[in-house]
Amino acid sequence: MTDPVNVPGRWEREFPLQTVIEEDGSADPARVTLTDAKALDLFRWMILSREMDERMVQLQRQGRIAFYIGAIGEEATVLGTVAGMEERDWLFPSYREHAGALYRGMPFVTFVCDLLGNAGDRMLGHQMPCHEAWAPGRFVSISAPIATQVPQAVGAAWAARIRGDDMVSLTWFGEGATSANDFHTGANFAGVHKVPVIMVCRNNGWAISVPRELQTASETIAQKAVAYGIHGERVDGNDLLAVHAATQRARVRAASGLGPTLLECVTYRVEGHSTSDDPRAYRGAEEVDAWRDRDPILRLGRYLTWRKLLPPDEVEALRAEARERIRRAVEDAETFAPKPSIQTLFQGVYAEPLWQQREQLDELRAAVAEDPRTSHPR
Amino acid sequence: MTDPVNVPGRWEREFPLQTVIEEDGSADPARVTLTDAKALDLFRWMILSREMDERMVQLQRQGRIAFYIGAIGEEATVLGTVAGMEERDWLFPSYREHAGALYRGMPFVTFVCDLLGNAGDRMLGHQMPCHEAWAPGRFVSISAPIATQVPQAVGAAWAARIRGDDMVSLTWFGEGATSANDFHTGANFAGVHKVPVIMVCRNNGWAISVPRELQTASETIAQKAVAYGIHGERVDGNDLLAVHAATQRARVRAASGLGPTLLECVTYRVEGHSTSDDPRAYRGAEEVDAWRDRDPILRLGRYLTWRKLLPPDEVEALRAEARERIRRAVEDAETFAPKPSIQTLFQGVYAEPLWQQREQLDELRAAVAEDPRTSHPR
Amino acid sequence: MPTLNIIQAVNDALRQEMRRDPTVVILGEDVGKFGGVFRASQGLQEEFGKDRVIDTPLAESGVIGTAVGMALYGLRPVPEIQFADFIFPAMDQIVSEVAKFRYRSGGQYTCPMVIRTPYGGGIRGGHYHSQSPEAHFIHTAGLKVVVPSNPHDAKGLLTSAIRDPDPVLFFEPKRMYRAARGEVPDGEVVVPIGKARVTREGRHVTLIAWGAMWHEADQAAREAADLGIECEVLDLRTLQPLDIDAIVESVQKTGRAVVVHEAPRTCGFGAEISALIQERCFLHLEAPVARVTGFDTPFPYTLESEYLPRAPRILKAVREVMAF
Amino acid sequence: MPTLNIIQAVNDALRQEMRRDPTVVILGEDVGKFGGVFRASQGLQEEFGKDRVIDTPLAESGVIGTAVGMALYGLRPVPEIQFADFIFPAMDQIVSEVAKFRYRSGGQYTCPMVIRTPYGGGIRGGHYHSQSPEAHFIHTAGLKVVVPSNPHDAKGLLTSAIRDPDPVLFFEPKRMYRAARGEVPDGEVVVPIGKARVTREGRHVTLIAWGAMWHEADQAAREAADLGIECEVLDLRTLQPLDIDAIVESVQKTGRAVVVHEAPRTCGFGAEISALIQERCFLHLEAPVARVTGFDTPFPYTLESEYLPRAPRILKAVREVMAF
């Protein structure tokens, strides 16, 4: 078997799509990096992620949450990468990696409180739904501006190396984000300083309504690594085993001082961009249907079946279990008061509120006291 | 002979350094794209450029101009590219391509007035020296923020294609600029929309004190083309014939609808970054000396000698001629009043001054009338 | 006369100007096939083709940077920034390039363009889909800044902006996109840049607002009337150049002013208006110019009703100014 | 006590804080081997190594973006932006990320850092090497903004800024880098953030300035004294949070105020100060608060003496305010 870590300084000139799970569910054992137990565990996580996304979209349609953005069809990319890292590694998410936050220990109810922006929200109602942060799990705060997390992930990994810590950071972003300024500077800085960072592009084919071909003329996303003198790889993002193996490889490279990896995971955004979007306005059903057949959960299911780890009715049981967990989380989350207290408006802007913020809080309190409409929704 | 225009959609995987003029001054006629007359003309231009740069640095040392930034050692890159374009093509300069402005017809005296910022300054004393614009020659206004001109060059070429004009735009920038946001977005937009633009990187080894290796980990600048699915080439930037041939090739590609070219010209910044800089603080003399031997003027001189176009004492005569032109331009420029009139302060911010600008002009006039120190230099 | 909302009025203005002037082009993220996430350019790619209604890659600096080149070459680009919150990646192109091209080239090159962008809160967007960054651009010489509050002005001001020789930031109050409806003539509608509109006359207090906040100010004025306080309400419509005459005239009459905006108070445009009023109406002022604004925090998610200056807080300020 | 100029004082503060706190790192363009184009970090890479004094590629968004990551992880970065004019490519990282990290994560993540940058005119730099963009950052909640005028404060404020739990924009008046000299103690010097300094007492007019403009205000005050006008001069030192008490106390005494800044007038910080004064000192004011500022244009090259507010124009405003 060849050394999975590439020769330093050499840049790849071909970026073949790497897969591990074959059509029939079989896999070459030499290329499998997950134990059976771990593979089954991640299967469970993928199902939870899927069920959660479907349920939250329902809640949004019912008006119980205002917005949702999920990862339907991209579960293998999210969970394969997070599972390929060490617990101590920092994760810099975009906005579809909620399963990563939960995997890293964010309580489910806390996640739902964030969606509700209620009194239980760890973000104090400051952020839109789906922009969670979970520091105990080194899951960094989600931003909306595209790609800003990329140089940040580079900076954190660089800091770890300066301090002598064995920490590799990982950041996720879409293929649309590769057009943004911050992808460029992040990748370039990482290359020059051989920073131990893994840059994971969830290439899901679409950036809202803009298809991959209108985003960049490069044949692959992975080949963008060439511009930065860094390592690039391209894997089937719906193949959990391929994603996991590539992530582990990239982590070894990074931790060994061989520098960053740009990891393109080829997947597909099966649903609309978010609950605010209607993709029928810009793409046809055939394209979507073709991808439904390549579902990452079915794919891992076939592997587990091939490994004889998945009895026929097990999937339904796992689904039911996930739904129950979700039901309880929503129920618990809805017990919190719908709004955090009024002073949270001024909390966390600075370490200590400024004088004008204290005045403004008083002003607001007086206004609410005088006319309760001040705090009523429109 | 093979077609100089590459197969569309194919990206190069090797970026060899292309040269035309051999060590001994000879060149393969099949690869020479300049007539003898034109080569001699460009030799004259290179000498003018060199003499001008040297003279202006002197004027700066004498305190007659406040700042200068030139192209010593990079003349073949500047003049080879501009000569490879058509008159109607637009040029988007960085800040070392003054020879390009003059080549495109900017009167020498006007250029010197810009350096002086005096009443003859076409830029109305608004800009620092060396930030000239010359619209009659389609030489676009120079900016200081690095790389902003790159997407602008793309936009202009795109506009020309939309309008059906056969116009290819060319932009110059340093290798430092390839780290900037705007290089990235410019190249990416150009790639997606196959915009007829030529992006010329003057890779002169340094960005002020930052050496090439700390700028990017890519082995070449040309290979950054791979990230954008565009054509990349790498030429010896001190070989005027190589630069010219590559520019013409790129122009044909662009005009034929085959898209943009990233053209890396490998050269060297022989002097300090500008008159504000002292490079001895960060680089050794040996490195610089090695490049002095590869002087682009000597290089073209050897070719012209090989072609029997350059009698032995001709170079000195050309130098004297250039110095005389410069002397006259400086003399003429210094006949203008040292300052443009006070209302030029408010001119050209908007098409018509705003009310507050009119008030502010009155305010300033009153202040000057009351206390002349208002308009005295500190 | 048809009744339109603001999005329809914007769409109408774009379509008419594109028909009138073949140099007008639209570019931005999702503006083409999809017609924009708010559908402002719906149907335009179908009518004018992909060369004139362009879906760009995801980079605001590229959208504005290429628009600069197009404008230099003679097109009249109307780039869209999907949310005003996402204008910051393009800040350098706007502040250093768009605003300074005419000036720095001594008038040899100009880059007129209209940067359209939805701004403001009240749509449960949190701090990255609700901000009002107008002050940054008012502070940048070389730019004009326009904010319509209703469909008629949206059409008329956008038309003027597209024809203007200077670059214009055109902020659209997204909360009112569909909520504000009104009659808009079918043909050409031109509302001049630089002119405020007195939407209500009164002799006690001048209320100064723009965009979505005009609606709140108007509501407050109605409620004040019930208390016997007559507010004069100004819809500024253009923030740069400001219609200083309209403001001075009104405040010299009323002697009191309340400025309303969504952006954080400190260094918001309200400060400039307050400073200008006291510079020009000092001897007429019966009370300090009051500011009812967003607070000095990022825009919140859950408590956005509390954060936004709405009629009750404006009314409170009006009463305080009257009681001073 | 040694006599230092501002650059030396900055260098001294950086060196001391780097010795005291191993998490302090410097990064930026040309800051390492070269020690910065103004030599603020001269000798620091030699002392602290390439891991703590880092030459970066040419991308301000990358400088700030990676500094954010470093700060999140527990380092205390002090990024340098070579000229304040080149801060705009990093605007998105500063406004959307640095300023909002603590807030948006509910306090789970913070990114304290000090963004050092030379600002201001008077060095024949034209509009890309002379601007004063402080208002943009004062308007952005989540950031602090500090501007020293002299070597002592440069050292003391930079020390405080590096120890501050919030991100700080630290604007250094480059025209005074070598011109302002003064005694600076060798050891630790701490000047608290948020406190202005009354540098001259007077009972007729309050002059409010900061950075390089403080020197002009001081000069104007001296000349005014010859005319019998006693100016009280405030060096603000911190713009956000503003020392409102010092301003109010002074203006309530003098009844008159002149604010001086280099940035263009419209929406500059002078507007905010003017608005605050009239809100808080309305009944004490004998004349409108005056603003002596840069004009509403890009910063010019040749006519920069005319553009910059200097002592004669300040003195004129003082006399006009007295004569009101």
Ligand SMILES: Cc1ncc(C[n+]2csc(CCOP(=O)(O)OP(=O)(O)O)c2C)c(N)n1
């Ligand atoms: C700077 C910026 N510009 C625009 C947007 C609006 N926006 C949100 S998501 C998105 C598309 C992102 O596409 P991609 O990076 O492929 O990620 P995906 O949604 O497919 O996971 C856009 C344009 C934004 N959030 N930030």
Ligand SMILES: Cc1ncc(C[n+]2csc(CCOP(=O)(O)OP(=O)(O)O)c2C)c(N)n1
């Ligand atoms: C946005 C921005 N950041 C920093 C600077 C300061 N600066 C001026 S030139 C320069 C180096 C440019 O190097 P390169 O692109 O290689 O061009 P060269 O000077 O070598 O031709 C720097 C950092 C600037 N002008 N603009």
Ligand SMILES: [Mg+2]
């Ligand atoms: Mg995508």
Ligand SMILES: [Mg+2]
């Ligand atoms: Mg260079």
